[in-house]
Amino acid sequence: MAAKQKLLELQQAAEGGGRCRGPDPYTLNVVQSQPRPPLPLLPPENSIARARFSLAPDQPTHAWKEEEDVHGNLAEIVEGDGCVTLRRAGKVSTFTDNVPRVHYVQGKTFNEYGDDLPTEPCVLLGCCDDWPAFTEPGVSWGVEDLARRTSPNACGFSLDGGPGFARMSLSVGRASMKEYNRYCDADADGDTPPLYIFDSNLLTRTFADGSLLQSEYTVPPCFSHDMMGCITGSRFRPLPPAWLLVGAARSGTPIHDHPLTAAWNAMLAGCKLWAALPPDVDESFLLLDDDSDIDSGSTGSTGSTGSTGSTGTGAPLDGNDAGRSQRGSEVGDEDFDLSALEWFLRSGGGGSRQGAGNERQLPPCARIILQRPGEIVYLPAGWWHVVLNVETSTALSYSLTLRRDLDALRPQLREEDADFADFWEKALEESGDDLNVADAAGAGVGRPARQGINEAGAQERAERI
Numbered sequence: 001m002a003a004k005q006k007l008l009e010l011q012q013a014a015e016g017g018g019r020c021r022g023p024d025p026y027t028l029n030v031v032q033s034q035p036r037p038p039l040p041l042l043p044p045e046n047s048i049a050r051a052r053f054s055l056a057p058d059q060p061t062h063a064w065k066e067e068e069d070v071h072g073n074l075a076e077i078v079e080g081d082g083c084v085t086l087r088r089a090g091k092v093s094t095f096t097d098n099v100p101r102v103h104y105v106q107g108k109t110f111n112e113y114g115d116d117l118p119t120e121p122c123v124l125l126g127c128c129d130d131w132p133a134f135t136e137p138g139v140s141w142g143v144e145d146l147a148r149r150t151s152p153n154a155c156g157f158s159l160d161g162g163p164g165f166a167r168m169s170l171s172v173g174r175a176s177m178k179e180y181n182r183y184c185d186a187d188a189d190g191d192t193p194p195l196y197i198f199d200s201n202l203l204t205r206t207f208a209d210g211s212l213l214q215s216e217y218t219v220p221p222c223f224s225h226d227m228m229g230c231i232t233g234s235r236f237r238p239l240p241p242a243w244l245l246v247g248a249a250r251s252g253t254p255i256h257d258h259p260l261t262a263a264w265n266a267m268l269a270g271c272k273l274w275a276a277l278p279p280d281v282d283e284s285f286l287l288l289d290d291d292s293d294i295d296s297g298s299t300g301s302t303g304s305t306g307s308t309g310s311t312g313t314g315a316p317l318d319g320n321d322a323g324r325s326q327r328g329s330e331v332g333d334e335d336f337d338l339s340a341l342e343w344f345l346r347s348g349g350g351g352s353r354q355g356a357g358n359e360r361q362l363p364p365c366a367r368i369i370l371q372r373p374g375e376i377v378y379l380p381a382g383w384w385h386v387v388l389n390v391e392t393s394t395a396l397s398y399s400l401t402l403r404r405d406l407d408a409l410r411p412q413l414r415e416e417d418a419d420f421a422d423f424w425e426k427a428l429e430e431s432g433d434d435l436n437v438a439d440a441a442g443a444g445v446g447r448p449a450r451q452g453i454n455e456a457g458a459q460e461r462a463e464r465i
Contacts, residue, residue, distance in 0.1 A: 051156075157175060157244070184249075255286055277366055381402070
């Protein structure tokens, strides 16, 4: 699949230390026979302006702004009771939460290996109740508190997001939390979509007083055993498993999946809108490389995904072969993945106007989550997902391979990448984790057939918004 190939290429680029499109922002390529021109005046360290320059040195400042709002990045976002409504130029898309909540009780709800975690996305309640990062005034991790508590002179926080041409630069831009807080207060300076802190140093970063960020939260026991932990830092898993996410309103993460790892995301401040689709979903619903015109005259009623997860027939969307960004001709006509806000506008009714009847809808299998502070979203391996920051938000995110998933993953991985499979098998054996996997197999633990949380025997623990 084209999307998975793109993700593979990005991972390979990350293994090589990342890449920045265009010329090196700190040097100039000079023809030897010509006099050396003056060095450019670079923006200050840890500033948003310098980050933009690092991410896309060949793009002018105005390229970060959407002048005509063709892609809907300036749409109105309205948070309601268990739903989010997106409005733009007469179009209305409403997304209603349809995912169960589980009151987590340590030692009782799920075992320490997560063998009995549900096979569909769910939201855990109660895990963050004793975290200083969430509960202590002046300590909790809102962007203002983080800006106050972190040093503006320390290594800047990695940035992702922005327009399509910037999202290919693999977090080479950096800014201080103080500068990012200013950026959020200024409505992201009009960037469409905004930049987004996606920082991989969560496990090693410190506050200005020298204390570790990770000292202010605890990993729930059901997520404490990562079968891929034995290869973290290797060429097969170069990126760390834990990330700090701070996003201005309208920023977000485009549609993607994690074929080998489950994920959990703890919300500490703000609000996020999630859409998750199962691994076997019809790919036309993913809107990969989509460049359809959301003003093309198709209209219908609101494309709302309600509490049942269905909005009607759920007919697949029309796919497009080679999506381009609006500015594709300016950035080399490369394939373009929709920003999170664009994706939601196009997938759930954002391409509809009242009266035409060509209604765009998510399928019944779609899971919609409106995540609020103190909630942990759990996402099983392989589920596609896209996430929009409804308001300025702070979260931390971990990925891990559950031992119950290994038996299903091994044959597929060996077929696709035998070197990776051999390396992982050897690391599991040397770390002793293979014994835990063997114990699980002996007890009949494995990835069950896909089922909802209620079918997994946890109905009595679930409640709906």
